[in-house]
Amino acid sequence: MSEEHMSNPSIVTFRDVMFRRQRRTIIADVNIDIKQGEKWIIFGPNGIGKSTMISMMATRLFPSSGTVDILGNRLGKVNVFSYRQKIGLASNSLNRAFDPLEDPQDAIVSAVNGHVGNWHNEYTQEQYRKARELMSRYDIEYLAGKQMYKLSEGERTRVGICRALMADPELLILDEPTTGLDLGGRELVVDALHEFARLDDAQNSSVSQTAVLVTHRLEEIPQSFTHIAILGRLDDQRTAQINAEIGKPEQMSADGYETFNPNPGSIIFTGSLEEGLTDERLSSLFDMDLHVVHENNRWAAFAR
Numbered sequence: 001m002s003e004e005h006m007s008n009p010s011i012v013t014f015r016d017v018m019f020r021r022q023r024r025t026i027i028a029d030v031n032i033d034i035k036q037g038e039k040w041i042i043f044g045p046n047g048i049g050k051s052t053m054i055s056m057m058a059t060r061l062f063p064s065s066g067t068v069d070i071l072g073n074r075l076g077k078v079n080v081f082s083y084r085q086k087i088g089l090a091s092n093s094l095n096r097a098f099d100p101l102e103d104p105q106d107a108i109v110s111a112v113n114g115h116v117g118n119w120h121n122e123y124t125q126e127q128y129r130k131a132r133e134l135m136s137r138y139d140i141e142y143l144a145g146k147q148m149y150k151l152s153e154g155e156r157t158r159v160g161i162c163r164a165l166m167a168d169p170e171l172l173i174l175d176e177p178t179t180g181l182d183l184g185g186r187e188l189v190v191d192a193l194h195e196f197a198r199l200d201d202a203q204n205s206s207v208s209q210t211a212v213l214v215t216h217r218l219e220e221i222p223q224s225f226t227h228i229a230i231l232g233r234l235d236d237q238r239t240a241q242i243n244a245e246i247g248k249p250e251q252m253s254a255d256g257y258e259t260f261n262p263n264p265g266s267i268i269f270t271g272s273l274e275e276g277l278t279d280e281r282l283s284s285l286f287d288m289d290l291h292v293v294h295e296n297n298r299w300a301a302f303a304r
């Protein structure tokens with residue numbers, strides 16, 4: 001982390017965030033402070049609450065309790081449409097929200113308005129030029145003039161990434177951006193994100209972009225990302241305390257079956273990748289003997 005980032009303003013701040021759904025506590029005690037210019041990885045097992053957190057960062061979901069501040073705006077207090085265009089989001093659910101008949105180039109350029117769908121807007125030559133530049137960087141310039149529904153999953157993912165970058169977002173959020181990509185596509189995206197972070201850091205850090213990347217695979221951590229938030233489950237004692245305070249989750253599903261409710265997810269580590277990604281922490285998180293490898297500035301982990 002560069003020294004300047006220490007004093008930079010906060011871009012994402014969660015304080016004691018809890019989120020409940022159908023009386024089940026999905027995440028609790030979530031605290032994180034992401035400063036301008038920092039590049040973060042969000043990592044944790046399936047179903048732990050990563051997408052839930054990311055949806056809040058993208059102003060698509062509000063906490064049940066606690067506070068979330070994004071780019072200086074408190075969720076629930078400031079109209080999200082007044083600043084959503086400053087947030088670039090690439091996620092599978094957003095990729096599925098494109099109009100099936102839309103031209104991928106329009107799907108990308110429409111990010112300058114902060115909404116999905118062309119809505120009969122006119123865009124400038126300069127904006128189209130930028131969209132084509134991004135398409136060329138991600139090897140999808142041949143998709144211009146096609147229709148979204150004809151794209152493969154990998155092509156759709158690349159369109160989503162271009163779209164997220166289109167409006168030069170102050171906060172770039174990527175939720176598993178390499179899903180569905182072949183090996184070449186994955187490396188292209190990982191390298192492009194590395195370049196994005198490196199070039200951004202090399203520029204004046206007072207105007208640098210902040211990035212948050214959710215990934216399941218350590219191989220997909222771009223080199224110049226520096227921070228990690230690792231999610232795990234709260235222990236039984238804290239879970240019992242939460243249940244005592246706000247009531248136990250439903251024990252029966254709607255169709256009468258008994259349901260098992262895992263303990264709420266929470267952030268168990270924030271800090272540098274080197275400190276966070278240890279054999280001990282990952283082995284305990286996934287309940288198996290794991291070995292972490294860090295070579296040539298890339299990460300990987302294997303069961304022993």
Ligand SMILES: Nc1ncnc2c1ncn2[C@@H]1O[C@H](COP(=O)(O)OP(=O)(O)OP(=O)(O)O)[C@@H](O)[C@H]1O
Pocket residue numbers: 021022026044045046047048049050051052053
């Ligand atoms: N609409 C919903 N209604 C009820 N429960 C939900 C809903 N959306 C998510 N959940 C539950 O919330 C928990 C956290 O989900 P979330 O998608 O945030 O996890 P995740 O860490 O992103 O998972 P993954 O790694 O599998 O993508 C899961 O147990 C999920 O089943």
